[in-house]
Amino acid sequence: MTTLTEDEVLEQLDAQEDMLAFMATAHDILLLGVKRFLPSLFVDNDEEIVEYAVKPLLAQSGPLDDIDVALRLIYALGKMDKWLYADITHFSQFYQYLKEQDDIPKFADDMTWDFISNVNCITRNATLYGALESMKFADFAAWSEVRFTGMVKTALTLAVTAILKELTP
Numbered sequence: 001m002t003t004l005t006e007d008e009v010l011e012q013l014d015a016q017e018d019m020l021a022f023m024a025t026a027h028d029i030l031l032l033g034v035k036r037f038l039p040s041l042f043v044d045n046d047e048e049i050v051e052y053a054v055k056p057l058l059a060q061s062g063p064l065d066d067i068d069v070a071l072r073l074i075y076a077l078g079k080m081d082k083w084l085y086a087d088i089t090h091f092s093q094f095y096q097y098l099k100e101q102d103d104i105p106k107f108a109d110d111m112t113w114d115f116i117s118n119v120n121c122i123t124r125n126a127t128l129y130g131a132l133e134s135m136k137f138a139d140f141a142a143w144s145e146v147r148f149t150g151m152v153k154t155a156l157t158l159a160v161t162a163i164l165k166e167l168t169p
Helices: 006-014 019-037 047-058 067-076 082-099 110-116 126-136 145-166
Strands: none
Touching (some): 006 019, 006 145, 019 082, 019 145, 067 082, 082 145, 126 145
């Protein structure tokens, strides 16, 4: 199973030009993080159990390859805080929503703002969320879509890295 460094996560997310590509990359990264976390729930480094029971569950066609199923299991076992479960689920649901849209929202659109406003990793960081909020609702002369897009992308990237840190086994 591939493990990404924080720099690789930052580079991959920064390289995405539109919201759908960003969310697809974030979804893949979060799924990797969840799958890396899962074995710690089952075993105490027993190689036989990992090889014959855990790996098939996590395989690409395995039942825990679905982020929503894996999250429910982790949460049901009491190994994840509610806010973390909510954030990852929110990322997953927004990505699924975007995949079904003909017209993909941009980073600076109201739909994206509504998404951000419900991500605990962002709203709990008062400085970051306050800066985003003040730029989002600033008068037109002070508002720059390019600057705001950069801030949104940064906030979402920080949220993904914060979630990954919580998923460290």
